[in-house]
Amino acid sequence: MKKLLLFLLISVAFSSQAQRLTPVYTHFPVYSIPEKQEYGNYKTYQLYVYYEEVKPEYQLDGFYSLPSYISSLKQDTINGDFKIIVNVETFNVAKVFTSNDTLFGSPATITLSAKVFDKSGKIIFSKRGLVQDAQAVVLGVKTNSGVHKSVIAKSLVSNSLSYVLYDFINSNIIFTEYRDSYKPTTLWAIPYSLSFSEEKNKIMSEFSDSIDAIKAITDPQLYVQRAVGQIDFWKKQAELPDEKDNRTYRECGIHNLNLIYYISGNIEKSNEYAAIEDKMPGSTLGYIKKDVIKFKEKCSPQKFQYPVLKGPFIHSDDFLSAFSMTDAINQTRYFIIKGSIYMKDQSVIEGTCCIKRSIGSSREGQIANLSANEYEVTITKTDGTEIKTVLSKLESIKTEKSIYLCDKWNIKMSLYKSDKISLYQVCFPEQGTYYYQRNNSKLDSPSLFSSNTGWLKKYFKDCSELSDKIDKKEITDPIDMVKYYNEKCN
Numbered sequence: 001m002k003k004l005l006l007f008l009l010i011s012v013a014f015s016s017q018a019q020r021l022t023p024v025y026t027h028f029p030v031y032s033i034p035e036k037q038e039y040g041n042y043k044t045y046q047l048y049v050y051y052e053e054v055k056p057e058y059q060l061d062g063f064y065s066l067p068s069y070i071s072s073l074k075q076d077t078i079n080g081d082f083k084i085i086v087n088v089e090t091f092n093v094a095k096v097f098t099s100n101d102t103l104f105g106s107p108a109t110i111t112l113s114a115k116v117f118d119k120s121g122k123i124i125f126s127k128r129g130l131v132q133d134a135q136a137v138v139l140g141v142k143t144n145s146g147v148h149k150s151v152i153a154k155s156l157v158s159n160s161l162s163y164v165l166y167d168f169i170n171s172n173i174i175f176t177e178y179r180d181s182y183k184p185t186t187l188w189a190i191p192y193s194l195s196f197s198e199e200k201n202k203i204m205s206e207f208s209d210s211i212d213a214i215k216a217i218t219d220p221q222l223y224v225q226r227a228v229g230q231i232d233f234w235k236k237q238a239e240l241p242d243e244k245d246n247r248t249y250r251e252c253g254i255h256n257l258n259l260i261y262y263i264s265g266n267i268e269k270s271n272e273y274a275a276i277e278d279k280m281p282g283s284t285l286g287y288i289k290k291d292v293i294k295f296k297e298k299c300s301p302q303k304f305q306y307p308v309l310k311g312p313f314i315h316s317d318d319f320l321s322a323f324s325m326t327d328a329i330n331q332t333r334y335f336i337i338k339g340s341i342y343m344k345d346q347s348v349i350e351g352t353c354c355i356k357r358s359i360g361s362s363r364e365g366q367i368a369n370l371s372a373n374e375y376e377v378t379i380t381k382t383d384g385t386e387i388k389t390v391l392s393k394l395e396s397i398k399t400e401k402s403i404y405l406c407d408k409w410n411i412k413m414s415l416y417k418s419d420k421i422s423l424y425q426v427c428f429p430e431q432g433t434y435y436y437q438r439n440n441s442k443l444d445s446p447s448l449f450s451s452n453t454g455w456l457k458k459y460f461k462d463c464s465e466l467s468d469k470i471d472k473k474e475i476t477d478p479i480d481m482v483k484y485y486n487e488k489c490n
Contacts (some may be wrong), residue, residue: 042114047086083118
């Protein structure tokens with residue numbers, strides 16, 4: 001979205017001898033919703049890194065800082081506005097050594113995955129990345145002890161954070177400050193004639209004096225007050241007979257009344273003059289009319305009257321985070337769900353299911369053996385007792401809002417349930433593939449080697465109308481496809 005443009009005085013010349021456009025600039029601050037700053041008044045952050053592997057020499061867990069060049073946000077490890085969680089998935093350092101009282105770590109290969117939560121707990125950013133040949137140095141270290149290895153390891157991770165957080169920093173942090181904006185746009189209209197008759201010069205002077213009385217004002221309320229004070233003057237022009245000699249003055253009067261009534265909040269009168277203006281010849285005020293239309297689309301009268309620095313923010317300053325860092329860490333490391341847990345041994349347990357999102361390696365330093373390892377599950381029963389098990393022993397989980405199907409490697413949430421076709425989506429370990437279920441039979445999904453659109457057209461081939469809409473991209477959302485099939489296809 002372009003930033004809201006402000007005011008530009010344009011002279012419109014129409015006379016029997018000549019015509020000319022002469023711009024006269026005036027700058028005025030108007031509050032507008034920022035382009036990238038959805039979190040424009042977020043001033044602090046918390047950044048926590050955790051590492052699932054057990055390597056005593058590399059104690060990576062803890063709070064970290066964003067790069068030093070990020071000055072818009074301050075670190076707050078108690079209750080930051082942004083909650084940033086980074087998981088170190090793999091961490092391999094080729095060499096750690098000391099030289100001249102300096103500890104070196106190089107080169108390192110690190111896989112990181114990052115999630116950022118807002119104050120309400122909504123995930124607003126997620127990214128995974130591989131950092132190769134990361135390097136770090138720590139001055140004043142003479143020995144290569146286990147403690148110092150942990151220091152160099154944390155330094156390597158810290159130097160790698162920008163690789164996965166760059167897009168977040170660029171879109172939500174660098175541009176979060178609200179600033180006064182003083183930029184021009186073509187809104188007001190005044191006539192300007194190349195004829196130097198005394199009568200026309202007098203008329204031109206009256207028009208110029210009217211605009212000059214307000215163009216230098218930078219206080220919104222005073223600007224509106226002065227503009228409203230000119231309504232009678234512009235009405236006099238707007239009510240002139242629609243004759244050739246008067247046409248330019250009349251049109252300027254109608255145009256400016258449209259704008260004055262709008263910024264003062266009288267939308268009904270503004271629309272009345274806008275309707276008259278729409279019937280005017282397009283060549284006279286054509287592009288100025290277009291700019292006013294754009295202005296109305298982007299700036300309500302209420303926003304126009306706010307001083308920039310006192311404008312309403314999307315999140316009020318007193319909106320304290322209801323989402324703790326503990327909540328953010330738990331949501332990142334674990335999948336937590338409460339309901340009726342149906343086990344494959346036919347038992348049913350009422351309680352809360354907590355599933356670790358990662359599978360540890362079978363041996364320290366080794367790649368995880370997926371055939372031998374499973375997702376660990378802790379079930380806390382309503383009486384407080386705990387049951388330790390693995391995901392493959394769970395059949396399904398029913399909550400008040402949905403049903404979750406479990407297998408060894410993922411959990412699928414029911415998005416739409418029907419006897420004809422139901423829709424599920426993988427929600428653990430991360431949100432992913434959609435699955436379709438016809439007549440309560442097996443689940444189907446597009447393969448890695450097939451076109452998604454082609455697969456869907458074939459899957460819904462018994463409903464040619466839906467297949468055609470998928471092909472033409474008229475329906476793209478999986479839920480909309482399933483609803484259409486269940487409601488409109490035989």
